[in-house]
Amino acid sequence: MELADQELISRAQEGERAAFEALVYRYDHKVLAIAAAYTNDGDESKDIYQEVFLRVYRSLSGFEFRSEFSTWLYRIVVNVCLTHRTRSKARSYTPIDELENDHRILDGPSITQSRPISPERYAQNAEISRHITEAVEDLSPQQRLVFTLKHYQGYKLREIATIMDCAEGTVKKYLFTATERMRQRLKKIY
Numbered sequence: 001m002e003l004a005d006q007e008l009i010s011r012a013q014e015g016e017r018a019a020f021e022a023l024v025y026r027y028d029h030k031v032l033a034i035a036a037a038y039t040n041d042g043d044e045s046k047d048i049y050q051e052v053f054l055r056v057y058r059s060l061s062g063f064e065f066r067s068e069f070s071t072w073l074y075r076i077v078v079n080v081c082l083t084h085r086t087r088s089k090a091r092s093y094t095p096i097d098e099l100e101n102d103h104r105i106l107d108g109p110s111i112t113q114s115r116p117i118s119p120e121r122y123a124q125n126a127e128i129s130r131h132i133t134e135a136v137e138d139l140s141p142q143q144r145l146v147f148t149l150k151h152y153q154g155y156k157l158r159e160i161a162t163i164m165d166c167a168e169g170t171v172k173k174y175l176f177t178a179t180e181r182m183r184q185r186l187k188k189i190y
Contacts, residue, residue: 005069013061020060024053027070030153031077037152038081038145040133051080067162074163082141128189135185143178146171 003011003022011019031052035045055076063072136144142164149155149163157175161168 006065009060009063009065009069013063020057023056023069027073028053031073034074034077034149034153035081037148039084040137044084048077048080048084051084052077055080071162075165078145078164081145131186131189132182135182138185139178139181143174143181146174147178147182150175 003019005023005026008019008023008026012023028049032045032049035048035052036042039045039048052073056073059076063069136147139147145164146160149160150157155163157168157171161171164171
């Protein structure tokens, strides 16, 4: 029988290592997916993942059950992503289609095709993916995070506002601005 988050947290707060490991196991895929979608880099996303769970381990004793554990955890993910981006000077580009097909990192839907793709079409798709990735990289950290949580992770605006600890209107503004910037950036290729 699977224990509820509250029970695992209480046990982990009492020092039970297995309870903390169960919490990590329950949420690790989602944390890594958010980090991977935000960074577009496997190594950077793993660094964020480690930093998130290190912060959770250090702070779990102070968790007071005023919010859902998942909300608290995702706020930590957001904060680590934003601070990681400002610390990271080097930006790398990984085509989005490579990330979408890597189910170990992202749990988003994959595109399955019934017939083989031609080399020309594959090259065209790779070029479009490169442009999209570069456009996403150009967004501000907050815009990129909202865009990632909405379009890659499928969160609702209300959920994103809770995760980011800001007003839903602020999230809408970030998403609107990100979408407009993406449109302007990608207008020349479409």
